[in-house]
Amino acid sequence: MSSLSEALVQVVEQGAAAVLATVIEVEGNDRLEAGAKCLIRDGQVRAETIGDAGVVEAILRESAVHLQAEKSKLVSLNMPAGGGKLEVFFEVLPAPPKLVVVGAGHIAVPLVKMAKVLDFHVIVTDDRLAYANRERFPDADEVLVGDMAQMLKEMSITPSTYIVLITRGHKYDEPCLREIIHSQAKYIGMIGSRRRIKACFQRFRDEEKIAEEVIDRVYAPIGLDIATETPAEIALSILGEIIKVRRGGKAASLSGHQN
Amino acid sequence: MPGQGTCFDETNPEARKKESVYHQVKEFLDKGETLAVATIVSAKGSTPREVGAKMVVTAWGEILGTIGGGCGEADVKREAIEVIRTRKPRTVRIDLLDEISSDSPAVCGGIMNVFIDPWWKERDQEGSVRK
Structure with missing residues (x-):
């Protein structure tokens, strides 16, 4: 199985556009820890350590905006139904212009x-x-x-x-x-x-x-x-x-x- | 504008391609080391580098990349070594308003939040990578 760092190296070497989302703060969700990550490339989740389909889905949706703007950003995500409140950093790895x-x-x-x-x-x-x-x-x-x-x-x-x-x-x-x-x-x-x-x-x-x-x-x-x-x-x-x-x-x- | 030379870096795309932060991270993880990756996640006022800028700190306190030269980097390094030891990430608030190190070329004057995240081999391989 390939690793997250390997997938990131590939993004850089292939000149692809990607977003690495990292949860940096969690409130009211015991199943999730700061440091959990999700790598999105070509509109698809390539790797993730989040383990919660709802959160991954929310991150995937949110990532498109930041990729389009080519700007890394810290975003608060309020998850429905006891999913808690998350601070997620969206790091944009833009394709070279x-x-x-x-x-x-x-x-x-x-x-x-x-x-x-x-x-x-x-x-x-x-x-x-x-x-x-x-x-x-x-x-x-x-x-x-x-x-x-x-x-x-x-x-x-x-x-x-x-x-x-x-x-x-x-x-x-x-x-x-x-x-x-x-x-x-x-x-x-x-x-x-x-x-x-x-x-x-x-x-x-x-x-x-x-x-x-x-x-x-x-x-x-x-x-x-x-x-x-x-x-x-x-x-x-x-x-x-x-x-x-x-x-x-x-x-x-x-x-x-x-x- | 003083300090530009120390605050900004990575202008050569070829060098960036071969020596991106993630190339460096992977190289250290392959050797079995635990690292801390410090990222500016938010900033207010005048900060030396942009949101998203990164710095890698090794267990030996070696620094690769920069989040802004003298501006708070020492604090981040100290915290990063703790993060490597505990393998627990933390967010550090760096207040550059109070920094009275006028002899430093990198005088800034903003506030930034830096997320310091531990990376090690087993953790790196956890994410179910889909092809």
């Missing part, structure tokens, strides 16, 4: 560098080998050359994926956006002037019949309002926006998005 940079132009270079400093798993993609290559992106985890929309279609996109559309023109951004707009990505940002973005969204409404709340997901124009001038500054404003979305901050986005 993945940043997909679509378009390997002049903003992508500082963007990839900075994203590596911030511990993202970074994928950069372009259809031009002269741009999407190792010399230009020595820090990237993956450099992919090919049709950008097609690659996005084949890519695994999860709630810990952040996507930045900064191709060389709307002709390319639009088909890429169409591929990912219904995905689970936590963040989709697209570069471009307000006028072009407006036209793009109008086509999405008219031709694709894409719902308003779906279009509203897209952060466009991309980035935080910090009056950028250089490519590196634009990269910084994009990553600032991504951190804001990830952590739940309040800084002003150029697109007017709150959080």
Whole structure:
């Protein structure tokens, strides 16, 4: 039988998302002791030393919220029918965030560098080998050359994926956006002037019949309002926006998005 | 901002991957040692590290990881050794407001609750792991 520590090591090594819930205080339940644990991975209980199906069920339900928020938290659980009052610490082991940079132009270079400093798993993609290559992106985890929309279609996109559309023109951004707009990505940002973005969204409404709340997901124009001038500054404003979305901050986005 | 260097750590994802707290825990348990894992479970005010930050204490008083350098770490270590001895977890309240160790670079000024939990091999294998 494998151990809890082994299961936790696997979570880290496989880059999985999990929650380790630990009971740290018990009131009015003699069958349960502080230190009892429950490991949840992929929405399932992988290991537990709690031994009370009702409590495990309550912990499993509660864990989803914290995993989604990527925030560890101490929670009081009032169990019905003599189950007592529990203090449970939900430790979130989030999947490492993945940043997909679509378009390997002049903003992508500082963007990839900075994203590596911030511990993202970074994928950069372009259809031009002269741009999407190792010399230009020595820090990237993956450099992919090919049709950008097609690659996005084949890519695994999860709630810990952040996507930045900064191709060389709307002709390319639009088909890429169409591929990912219904995905689970936590963040989709697209570069471009307000006028072009407006036209793009109008086509999405008219031709694709894409719902308003779906279009509203897209952060466009991309980035935080910090009056950028250089490519590196634009990269910084994009990553600032991504951190804001990830952590739940309040800084002003150029697109007017709150959080 | 003084103390950042001592209070924050673990910036390299590769290093984190290979040397996560749980890698260290497993390594010690495999050797048959009892450990205490101290976790910040709640915090108020200015604390050196975030909720969820962990520190491992061995039976010999060796410390791996940090919950904030000078800020209350000595208290936690002392309690952790008791936790290892008794194999009973406890929650310790660390009040950083009173700490008058101005020579320490890690001057903070919040309150945090640290859960200190004993881990040993037999206990680690108790949970019915489902594949």
